[in-house]
Amino acid sequence: MRFRTVIGSVLASTIAAAVGLVATTAPAAARDTITLIQGVTGVVDTAAAGGRVFVSANDRIVIADTHGTLTGSITGLASPTGLAVTPDGNRVYVALSGSNEIAEIDAAALTVVRRINLAGYPSPTNLSLDGDQLWVGYGIKNDFVGGILGLDLSLAAPTPVQVANRMYGAPLVAGAGNTVFTAEAGINPASPRVYDVSTIPATLRGVIDGADNDLSNLTDLTITPDGTRAVSVFATAGFDVWDTATLAKVRSYGSRADAPGAPGAIALSPDGAHVATAFYGTSYGPYAEVYNADTGVKTMQAQMIHKGDLVTGSLSVLGDDLYALLNDWPYNRYYLWRVEGAVLPTSTLSLSASTSPTALDPFTITGQLAVPDGSAPGAQPIEITRTLPSGATATLSGVTTAADGSFVVTDTPPVGGSVSYTAVWDGSAAFRWSQTTTTVNVAQHPTSLVVTGPTTANAGKPLTLTGRMSTAGNVPTPAPGSIVVYRVYTNKSGSVGAELPLVPLAADGSFTITDTPPVGGQYTYHVRFDGDATYGYAYTSRDVTIRGAGS
DSSP: OTTOOOOSSOOOOOOOOOOOOOOSSSOOSOSOEEEEOTTOSOEEEEEEETTEEEEEESSEEEEEOTTSOEEEEEEOOSSEEEEEEOTTSSEEEEEETTTTEEEEEETTTTEEEEEEEOTTSOOEEEEEEETTEEEEEEOOTTSSOEEEEEEETTSSSOOOEEEEEEESSSOEEEEETTEEEEEOTTSSSOOOEEEEOSSSSOEEEEEOOTTTTTOOSEEEEEEOTTSSEEEEEETTTEEEEEETTTOOEEEEESOGGGOSSOEEEEEEOTTSSEEEEEEEEETTEEEEEEEETTTOOEEEEEEOOSSOEEOTTOOEEETTEEEEEEEEGGGTEEEEEEETTTTSOBOEEEEEESSOOBTTSOEEEEEEEEOTTOOOOOSOBOEEEEEOTTSOEEEEOOOBOOTTSEEEEEEOOSSOEEEEEEEEEOOOSSSBOEEEEEEEEEBOBOEEEEEEOOSEEETTSOEEEEEEEEESSSOOOOOSEEEEEEEEEEETTEEEEEEOOOEEEOTTSEEEEEEOOOSOEEEEEEEEEOOOSSBOOEEEEEEEEEESTTO
């Protein structure tokens, strides 16, 4: 969620990928999802609390449940942009840049219960909520008439209190305690400001030099609930943490050298243990990362395999999950991206094939589920999906781990080629879901041919050869199927070859070749089965001496 402060004594987090259900029966329908938001021509921000996710769109607020399922909307709003929500989720505040207002929404009734007029403060855009104090970033693009103001929501008719003015565009803002942290997007380099708002008017505590710190292309910012630390998100610098008293940089999360995409959003987890970040990604789509707030160690990365772009600053956290917005601009479609279990400790799965498999023969795959604290996972259901070279998929049922997390899967692949097996554990309340894939090269099932019949015959007379295809093991032959026969005869006039009509293969593997040799000579009947996706190639030949003219 853009420019949102998580309220209470909680800090801030989330990002990432995955799932969190108690997997003691069947695997749940967890994992990351995207939900198409229909009927909108643009999306801006998210806010999440009280089991609901709120999305600001072109003329409405869209509401979703924790699964990302859309449940309702509030329409008729004048260009809603930034959102803020109370910790219990009962009240939502939205900046209406089209009418210069702040709307207060009853989340249960889905109605606007109060409008705060901000005439004289053009285009309110960005919000940050701290208790009863709402901080507003307002302003017009490409102009220096923007600024920051505060509203005391406990009053029936809040009066705007100016914090900063003459800022470029609508500045981003995050406030907590006696501190407001703000910076200007669209101006480079940008120099974040820190204000002491314990008195009126507010006092400028200091400015962080954007040129000295390589701060360009601002995308998001946030602040800890106690106001002692603020985090700025710049494409050039990444995720930097600042001491709001001394203005010194405390740390950075991640490394720009390790990030294949530009930083685009940040959120803090409710328990203060995690820092969630989101990136625009490169050619493969946006992705998210979670860091340990204290150590700075990255604990999770999740990629969205989707061609939509991340909407700047649209990251929110609800429970263990992450929510952000995607813009599939070539098709003018907009999505709510949900990442499950983003802040939970990560489990791991492994798979390995015990043998080199053959089509139609059973073989085993062994696997292991491990959780990060080293404990025994116990009996857990594992979902195994087999994908054939054609793309066809099938779920292998009845896979459950032993108490130590090990499991064995037996499968009989129906075809040869590159066959992949994907294992998924849906996670639990304590550990995040995991997934792994192994690919095996399945050999075609071996076949062999035998042809019998006379070794001599007469020209111009019918000749019958009989044959049989055999397969290894108790495997049926590929009937209906066909045998290819190529006849070559040699006599004093030379050699002549011809392909005979295809020979049908019976269900028991038998077949009959009939021919009428036209002239005398030495005949060789080349007999082959060309194979298919399941069965391998086979070949044999039969020599017959034909008596008669031409020999």
